[in-house]
Amino acid sequence: MIDTHAHLDGLDDPRAALGRAWEQGVEAVAAVAMDAAGGRLALRLAREDQRVWPCLGLHPWRVTQETWRQEVDFVARHLAQAAALGEVGLDYKKKVKKQIQRAALAAQLDLAAAQGLTALVHCRFSERRVLAMLKEAGVRAVFHWFAAPELLAEVLAAGHFISATPSAAVSPPHRAAIEACPLERLVLETDTPVAHAGQPSEPGRVIETCRLVAEIKGLAVPQVAAVTGANARSLFKLPRPLALL
Numbered sequence: 001m002i003d004t005h006a007h008l009d010g011l012d013d014p015r016a017a018l019g020r021a022w023e024q025g026v027e028a029v030a031a032v033a034m035d036a037a038g039g040r041l042a043l044r045l046a047r048e049d050q051r052v053w054p055c056l057g058l059h060p061w062r063v064t065q066e067t068w069r070q071e072v073d074f075v076a077r078h079l080a081q082a083a084a085l086g087e088v089g090l091d092y093k094k095k096v097k098k099q100i101q102r103a104a105l106a107a108q109l110d111l112a113a114a115q116g117l118t119a120l121v122h123c124r125f126s127e128r129r130v131l132a133m134l135k136e137a138g139v140r141a142v143f144h145w146f147a148a149p150e151l152l153a154e155v156l157a158a159g160h161f162i163s164a165t166p167s168a169a170v171s172p173p174h175r176a177a178i179e180a181c182p183l184e185r186l187v188l189e190t191d192t193p194v195a196h197a198g199q200p201s202e203p204g205r206v207i208e209t210c211r212l213v214a215e216i217k218g219l220a221v222p223q224v225a226a227v228t229g230a231n232a233r234s235l236f237k238l239p240r241p242l243a244l245l
């Protein structure tokens, strides 16, 4: 089982949480950044343990007029060390100018294209625009915590993947998307430290995501773990050369 989306900088003790995940049989955890501070921690943890896959990116919530260029510059300087670009995207519900969000996303997608990296994308009220920008940049993506089943066919036709979170226990649109998505296009995640069903997440909860996907799709847990694990390994650039870390 692989947690493809965890913000380890959101945990009080990320190393202890990782330790618990390994004990429970989690094979790898993608440490996803929202900004340079999160990116630095992801790189540090990846240096300590190869099962941590570092991902770098500037999240739309962290985009500001004053700092986005500097943040994207951090991504540019360190992306060769990353297993994927992320978390990036567009969030039209947030009060950050759409134009600046798009500028930050476009610059980062170009960087991912140059490195041949997958993008881990967040989109709210912006799915079509994100799809168009991915197409223009020639970048494959994971649509993280995907809860727009009406857009699934378009996302799949463009060659992208979606990810499932423990919120599949309570979110009908998320469940519908998981049910309709072929297992070969699905990966598992926790979005640590986000709370699902009132419980804060840590990477070990990816086991719960796996059980939920198995239940929704009427499949056996080991099959879901094996196929989604293989999907994750094909999407992330691994292993990163130690010399780079």
Ligand SMILES: [Zn+2]
Binding pocket: 005, 007, 032, 087, 191
């Ligand atoms: Zn996230």
